[in-house]
Amino acid sequence: MRLTAEKLTRxxxxxxxxxxxxxxxxxxxxxxxxxxxxxxxxxxxxxKSTLLHMLAGLLRPTAGCVLLDDxxxxxxxxxxxxxxxxxxxxxxxxxxxxxxxxxxxxNILLPAMLTGVKGMEPEAEALMERMGIADLRGAKPGELxxxxxxxxxxxxxxxxxxxxxxxxxxxxxxxDENTARVLSLLRxxxxxxxxxxxxxxxxxxxxxxxxxxxxxxxxLVMET
Amino acid sequence: xxxxxxxxxxxxxxxxxxxxxxIALAAFLAFAIFAGSVVSMSLQRGLGTLENRxxxxxxxxxxxxxxxxxxxxxLLQGNPGYFYxxxxxxxxxxxxxGVAAVSPQLYLASMVASCCSSRLQLIGFDxxxxxxxxxxxxxxxxxxxxxxxxxVGANVTVSGDYTLRFYGIxxxxxxxxxxxxxxxxxxxxxxxxxxxKLIEASEEKNLNKYSVxxxxxxxxxxxxxxxxxxxxxxxxxxxxxxxxxxAVRASNMISGIAENLTRLxxxxxxxxAGVWLLGLLIMMIAFSMMTxxxxxxxxxxxxxxxxxxxxxxxxxxxxxxxxxxxxxxGIALAAxxxxxxxxxxxxxxGVPFLLPSLPTMLALMAATLAAxxxxxVLISSISAVRIxxxxxxxxLREGN
Numbered sequence: 001m002r003l004t005a006e007k008l009t010r011x012x013x014x015x016x017x018x019x020x021x022x023x024x025x026x027x028x029x030x031x032x033x034x035x036x037x038x039x040x041x042x043x044x045x046x047x048k049s050t051l052l053h054m055l056a057g058l059l060r061p062t063a064g065c066v067l068l069d070d071x072x073x074x075x076x077x078x079x080x081x082x083x084x085x086x087x088x089x090x091x092x093x094x095x096x097x098x099x100x101x102x103x104x105x106x107n108i109l110l111p112a113m114l115t116g117v118k119g120m121e122p123e124a125e126a127l128m129e130r131m132g133i134a135d136l137r138g139a140k141p142g143e144l145x146x147x148x149x150x151x152x153x154x155x156x157x158x159x160x161x162x163x164x165x166x167x168x169x170x171x172x173x174x175x176d177e178n179t180a181r182v183l184s185l186l187r188x189x190x191x192x193x194x195x196x197x198x199x200x201x202x203x204x205x206x207x208x209x210x211x212x213x214x215x216x217x218x219x220l221v222m223e224t
Numbered sequence: 225x226x227x228x229x230x231x232x233x234x235x236x237x238x239x240x241x242x243x244x245x246x247i248a249l250a251a252f253l254a255f256a257i258f259a260g261s262v263v264s265m266s267l268q269r270g271l272g273t274l275e276n277r278x279x280x281x282x283x284x285x286x287x288x289x290x291x292x293x294x295x296x297x298x299l300l301q302g303n304p305g306y307f308y309x310x311x312x313x314x315x316x317x318x319x320x321x322g323v324a325a326v327s328p329q330l331y332l333a334s335m336v337a338s339c340c341s342s343r344l345q346l347i348g349f350d351x352x353x354x355x356x357x358x359x360x361x362x363x364x365x366x367x368x369x370x371x372x373x374x375x376v377g378a379n380v381t382v383s384g385d386y387t388l389r390f391y392g393i394x395x396x397x398x399x400x401x402x403x404x405x406x407x408x409x410x411x412x413x414x415x416x417x418x419x420x421k422l423i424e425a426s427e428e429k430n431l432n433k434y435s436v437x438x439x440x441x442x443x444x445x446x447x448x449x450x451x452x453x454x455x456x457x458x459x460x461x462x463x464x465x466x467x468x469x470x471a472v473r474a475s476n477m478i479s480g481i482a483e484n485l486t487r488l489x490x491x492x493x494x495x496x497a498g499v500w501l502l503g504l505l506i507m508m509i510a511f512s513m514m515t516x517x518x519x520x521x522x523x524x525x526x527x528x529x530x531x532x533x534x535x536x537x538x539x540x541x542x543x544x545x546x547x548x549x550x551x552x553x554g555i556a557l558a559a560x561x562x563x564x565x566x567x568x569x570x571x572x573x574g575v576p577f578l579l580p581s582l583p584t585m586l587a588l589m590a591a592t593l594a595a596x597x598x599x600x601v602l603i604s605s606i607s608a609v610r611i612x613x614x615x616x617x618x619x620l621r622e623g624n
Binding site: 091113168 | 237238523528532534615618620
């Protein structure tokens with residue numbers, strides 16, 4: 001599956017300080033090739049996360065469109081878009097993303113539960129093993145460290161083996177060892193055919209990426 | 225759907241304090257509406273039953289009785305007391321224009337003494353002419369009512385040998401009447417001959433304050449007015465033409481009770497409305513705050529593939545669980561209080577109080593549960609719409 005952005009624009013309106021319209025992403029065209037790991041880097045507030053959310057179908061663009069193969073995500077009704085995202089797009093949101101009333105295992109199984117896919121427990125176990133959180137399957141997110149929570153979130157996004165994986169700062173709270181572990185896992189996913197987009201400040205990520213883009217004031221610039 | 229219920233249950237269990245507080249609030253609302261409705265309906269039913277039992281348009285009593293007794297207490301509350309007038313008044317009343325039917329009653333009060341089981345109001349009726357007591361009696365007892373056979377009101381304690389002793393005479397209890405919720409539940413009913421014999425026995429023992437020939441007196445005459453006649457005119461005619469009697473309009477006798485009851489029902493309805501308004505507002509704010517606080521969790525669910533409809537369903541399900549659990553607790557609590565203490569509540573309020581029938585009670589429970597479920601949908605609707613409408617990307621952006 002191929003994810004493409006065409007002239008994607010997103011502005012935010014700040015009402016409090018007068019009606020300022022702040023452009024976060026400006027007419028960005030971008031394609032995420034299958035079987036590759038693409039990194040987007042850039043300063044905080046440069047529009048990286050906004051672009052990722054639009055690509056994931058989670059934030060409606062002010063202008064432009066996002067195509068999954070030839071389907072415009074934002075032309076779909078919510079039910080179809082949600083089903084499409086659950087099945088084909090894995091999203092690792094930034095920050096703490098655990099559902100506090102569910103265990104780690106249940107958190108990871110969430111996409112399967114939402115789509116009604118059964119028998120994913122062995123896959124979840126395997127992902128927890130690879131992420132180094134196998135001992136925490138029965139723990140609640142409140143009992144996890146920031147790094148453990150990030151790894152749980154990545155495992156959840158990868159559970160249904162999506163064709164597209166969008167990760168927003170997935171190594172944000174991780175130590176070097178776990179950063180390497182996660183980056184290596186994303187690399188393996190890309191090698192297995194997944195189109196991986198990695199939004200990060202992590203310098204080490206460049207070593208794993210096929211392409212690196214830099215986001216600068218809402219515009220995407222090819223770095224390598 | 226199973227996932228939604230599973231998630232909502234886990235969400236509530238994950239925040240037990242908050243869930244308990246919300247359930248307690250819902251229970252309070254259910255208690256208010258169920259208990260309030262039961263009390264209101266019991267009052268209405270009590271009054272309705274009393275009206276039926278009274279069954280006459282006009283009640284005629286001796287003029288002297290009106291000044292010596294609180295006739296209402298004797299006729300409606302079943303307080304022990306008695307008075308007599310000549311039997312010829314019965315015929316004179318029956319002769320008046322517009323009178324369709326007359327039926328006499330004969331009263332006697334038993335005593336707290338060795339001759340009697342306890343102090344009770346004894347009411348004799350004439351099975352030939354009666355149109356108020358017999359229909360009621362027939363709901364509980366279909367047999368013949370012979371000499372010294374008595375029927376007792378629902379509140380009269382029945383001993384193991386099914387007899388009550390009045391002025392040295394053992395009377396056989398042949399039936400216990402349906403509850404009316406009024407003082408009539410404290411009285412004893414017998415045929416005319418039995419009461420005559422008991423009056424004679426009381427006189428023989430010098431325990432009757434009057435010296436009368438039992439077969440030549442009546443205590444009251446119940447009158448049914450013929451169709452097409454004005455009750456007030458017939459009543460005035462009796463008062464004018466029949467000497468030494470006072471005719472009272474039966475509906476006037478209970479109008480005081482009815483007024484009290486209307487006032488009480490109004491206050492109860494107002495209280496229920498106030499409690500619900502305030503309760504719903506508090507729950508709506510609390511629920512809205514709770515969902516706003518969890519909006520990042522909802523955004524995570526969206527990112528994992530949940531649709532807006534699923535998020536809405538999740539919020540509705542949580543509110544429904546809270547409200548329905550609260551309703552069950554509230555209804556149970558109200559039933560535990562109202563059921564066993566219904567007699568005490570009736571006495572405290574000073575009005576007829578008769579609990580609704582079991583099917584009505586079950587229907588009321590179902591209605592309360594439904595009202596709480598609707599309340600659940602109401603209080604969560606704003607939160608559900610707000611969360612479902614928000615752009616997930618914006619929520620995730622806010623949290624960073």
